[in-house]
Amino acid sequence: MSTIFKLAWRNIWRNKRRTLITIGSILFAVLFAIFMQSVQRGAWGKIMNDVVNFYFGYGQIHTKGYWDEQSINKAFEPTDQLQKLEVEGENINAFVPRLESYALAAFRQNSTGVLVVGTHPEREAAMTNLGDRIIEGEYFQTGDKAVVVASGVAENLEIGVGDTLVLVSQGYHGANAAGKYPVKGLVKFGSPDLNKQMVYLPLAVAQKFYGAENKLTSLAIHLKDKEELESTMSFLKSELDTAQTYEVMDWERMMPELVQAREVDAVGGYIILFILYVIITFGIFGTILMMTKEREYEMGVLLSIGMKRQQMGIMIWLEIVMLGMLGALSGMVAVLPFVYYFYRNPVDFGKFSDDMKAAYERFGFEPIFPTALDWSVFWTQAIIVVIITCILAIYPLLKIRKLKPVEAMRG
Amino acid sequence: MAVIKTQNVTKVYNPDTIPVHALNGINIEITQGEFTAIVGPSGSGKTTLLNIIGGLDNPTDGYIEVGGQDISKLSDNELIEFRKNNIGFVFQAYNLIPVMTAKENVEFVMLLQNRPQAERDQRVKELMEAVGIGDKMDKRPSQLSGGQQQRVAVARALAPKPHFILADEPTANLDSKSTANLLDIMADLNQKENITFVFSTHDQRVIDRARRVITIDDGLVISDETR
Numbered sequence: 001m002s003t004i005f006k007l008a009w010r011n012i013w014r015n016k017r018r019t020l021i022t023i024g025s026i027l028f029a030v031l032f033a034i035f036m037q038s039v040q041r042g043a044w045g046k047i048m049n050d051v052v053n054f055y056f057g058y059g060q061i062h063t064k065g066y067w068d069e070q071s072i073n074k075a076f077e078p079t080d081q082l083q084k085l086e087v088e089g090e091n092i093n094a095f096v097p098r099l100e101s102y103a104l105a106a107f108r109q110n111s112t113g114v115l116v117v118g119t120h121p122e123r124e125a126a127m128t129n130l131g132d133r134i135i136e137g138e139y140f141q142t143g144d145k146a147v148v149v150a151s152g153v154a155e156n157l158e159i160g161v162g163d164t165l166v167l168v169s170q171g172y173h174g175a176n177a178a179g180k181y182p183v184k185g186l187v188k189f190g191s192p193d194l195n196k197q198m199v200y201l202p203l204a205v206a207q208k209f210y211g212a213e214n215k216l217t218s219l220a221i222h223l224k225d226k227e228e229l230e231s232t233m234s235f236l237k238s239e240l241d242t243a244q245t246y247e248v249m250d251w252e253r254m255m256p257e258l259v260q261a262r263e264v265d266a267v268g269g270y271i272i273l274f275i276l277y278v279i280i281t282f283g284i285f286g287t288i289l290m291m292t293k294e295r296e297y298e299m300g301v302l303l304s305i306g307m308k309r310q311q312m313g314i315m316i317w318l319e320i321v322m323l324g325m326l327g328a329l330s331g332m333v334a335v336l337p338f339v340y341y342f343y344r345n346p347v348d349f350g351k352f353s354d355d356m357k358a359a360y361e362r363f364g365f366e367p368i369f370p371t372a373l374d375w376s377v378f379w380t381q382a383i384i385v386v387i388i389t390c391i392l393a394i395y396p397l398l399k400i401r402k403l404k405p406v407e408a409m410r411g
Numbered sequence: 412m413a414v415i416k417t418q419n420v421t422k423v424y425n426p427d428t429i430p431v432h433a434l435n436g437i438n439i440e441i442t443q444g445e446f447t448a449i450v451g452p453s454g455s456g457k458t459t460l461l462n463i464i465g466g467l468d469n470p471t472d473g474y475i476e477v478g479g480q481d482i483s484k485l486s487d488n489e490l491i492e493f494r495k496n497n498i499g500f501v502f503q504a505y506n507l508i509p510v511m512t513a514k515e516n517v518e519f520v521m522l523l524q525n526r527p528q529a530e531r532d533q534r535v536k537e538l539m540e541a542v543g544i545g546d547k548m549d550k551r552p553s554q555l556s557g558g559q560q561q562r563v564a565v566a567r568a569l570a571p572k573p574h575f576i577l578a579d580e581p582t583a584n585l586d587s588k589s590t591a592n593l594l595d596i597m598a599d600l601n602q603k604e605n606i607t608f609v610f611s612t613h614d615q616r617v618i619d620r621a622r623r624v625i626t627i628d629d630g631l632v633i634s635d636e637t638r
Contacts, residue, residue: 003522010510301506304467305567306495306523308488406468409502 004311008318012326015291019323022287026327029280030381031335033273037380038339040269041372042346044262049226050366051258052251055194057096057127057220058229059250061236066217067249072101072172075215076246082219085239091228096123096220099206103169103177105199107157114153114199116167118206127222130187130200137161137185145205146184152195154186161186165199167209175211190360277384285392288320292396299400300408313400317393324389328382335378339371346370413476414574414607415441415464420473422459422630433459434470435630441575441623444605446598448612448621456630457611458579464609465498465577466490478574495523499568501578505560507552513539513563514548520571538566542596558589565596575607582614594620 012019052058061082066074078097086095099118104111121140125131130148131139140146147165149157159165164180171177181201189195207213221236223229233250240246252259302312349367350357360367422434433456441447449457462468463475466482475482478497485493494500507516514535521531539545542562544555552560561581568576576597582590598620601608610617618624626634 003519007508007510014510298506298508301502302508303491304465304494304500305520306491306571308491308523311523404468406462409506 004315005318008315008322011315011319012323018287018290022284022323023327023330025280025283026324026385027331027334029276030328030331030385031338033276033381033384034332034335034377035338035371036269036272037377038335038371038374039342039369040265041374041377042343043369044265045372046346046366046369048251048258048262051255053128054189054191055128056251056254058223058226059221059233059236059248060254061095061219061221061240062217062247062249064242064245064247067247067254070100070217072099072210072212072217075099075172075212075217077214078216078219081240085236089232089235091224091232093222093224094123094126096120096127096222097203097216098124098218098220099203099210099212099215100217101169101171101210103167103199105153105157106166106168107159107163110157110159112153112156113197114167115197116169116199116201116206116209118201118203118209120203123222124200127220133187133189134185135188137183140184140200140202142202142204144184144202145181146202147181148185148187148200149183150195150198151186151188152192153197153199154183156196159183167199169210171210172212172215177210179205179209181205190366277388281388281392284320284324284389285395287323288392288395291319292316292399296399296403296408299403300405303403303405304409309400309403313397316396316400317390320389320393320396321386324385325382328385332378332382339373342371343373412442413440414443414478415439415609416474416476417460417464418474420460420463420470420475422456422463422468423471426471433630434463436473437627437630437632439625439632439635441607441609443574443607444601445623446601446608446621447623447625448610448618449625449627450611450613450618451627452613455628457627459630460627461577461579461609461611465500466494495520495571497574499571499573499576501561501564501568501576501581503580503583505552505557505564505584507560507563507567509552512549512551513544513555513559516552516563517566517570520567524571526571534570535566538569539563541600542566543592556589557584558586558592561585561589561593562596565593565600569600569604569606573606575609578608578610578612580612580614581610582612582617587616590614590616 063074063076082095086092097120101116103114103116105114121142125139134148135151140148149159149165154160157165161183163183165183166180167178169177187198189198201209207215221232223232229250233248236248240248242248299312303309346368349360349369357367417437417439420434420437421432424431424433437460449460451457459468463470464477466477466485470483480493482490482493508519511519517535517538518531521534536545539548542565544559544562547555547559552563555563582593585593594617597608600606610621612618621638623635623637625632
């Protein structure tokens, strides 16, 4: 076998120029493919991270059926079991308890519909960085009886820090909900939708307002490591009664439209990669055709002196796969500095244009796109090249199968 | 005892379109240790006969027995095994593997036979010295002259200890001196190791050295002379 490997390796370098051109074409295809995939994955990773960290968290626990109805009547009481899971879950930093429902907000002659979120101020700040979004006034704390209002809501109501906001709603199981709260701070979100409707209350204040003492509509899961999301969700699902009592949802199930948008974009990328690889496939096939044709005579000689067709097939297969692997490995090595550079120094589109920056911020994320330093992207390209070369190697194998020594040596 | 025996061997190319009758019923017997030349003009059928004897091509009809075995009944894989273990080929164009050194070329068939390293090393050394290129072991074919390449080809053909050597116009590309050297080497090996040599040739220098000359024309044996 080592002789066949040695022969295959030497055969590759018989025609150095052709080999280098073939390797070069594979190198550029792999380089482009890896860079494109890394940019795409990096950008989507950043978008997902921004959106998920913006409000939802990577996962949530609700009463079963809450996410479809999103009614306060589906609120639940945090049990000892839930508190225990928060401690026992290896990758759970904390649960962020929330009570969420809609209300009518009013100030003087103005009123608007808002989403009132009762939350644990410190935990909320730790997970979504809500405290960092304060543009006026101060962030609230547990024990405060005050609201933090989104800047869009404040604009609509013409309300400012220190003014009193009136909230009216229907509480838990139809109870009347009404209250007035001083505005402690204003927060600004990139997303206009969030900006026009968010009002935050400390959890206990919101529970009292909605008549839902000690009740929650969701527990957002603050993870230690987002890569461990799947195992954490499995852990929670296995510990909780998800058949009848709870639903444990990850962000992909809560925001399917975001997942779809990512998939649509990925499909676009795959189409470009497909076209690229089709071109490369023809390039490699051209080399294989030439290589097979010009070595027909030699193959006839090898058959004559006693080399088996299988041995010759392995040798040619090795040559083609090694050619592909050399190109793929060179491409991987060549692209690494570029991917690493843009991973460490993400492209900031905000620097190029204020309009672009504003457009991205409207959708709730920063216009900064790092590449993803994901080895699976690298290896996937190598595997694709190996698969292509393995398929293309069928051609010389078929030729060898049908080769007749006398005809081959006749030329 | 005959190591090669053919009975009414015929070969027709393109039987369904424009038939070309290359062999029209060849009957020959070659015994162990012969130094035989098959001669005839171009297109007479000598290379076709050599190919059929060597198991490289199948006859259209007839019987071929090589080493007591009817080779016309062997499968493709069996024929490859048969060639590897029984026949050494020397070609007009040397046909060495260009990416291998002279030593590796000679050793190659023994590698295919899974012979042990020590045996291979010793045999290669012996043969390369016997053909007079013991100092060219690590040279690639492109670094050798035509005569030297053909000597490597002879050593390669002898390496697996075949029952006989089939040489198709081995001197066609060689100058007089190289031809004489090569024929000396082959005659010497024929004498010392009792290896059977069968040449197809129209080179008078080879014909002069052969101990038996079979002449064929139009696919038929027209004379068979033993000297």
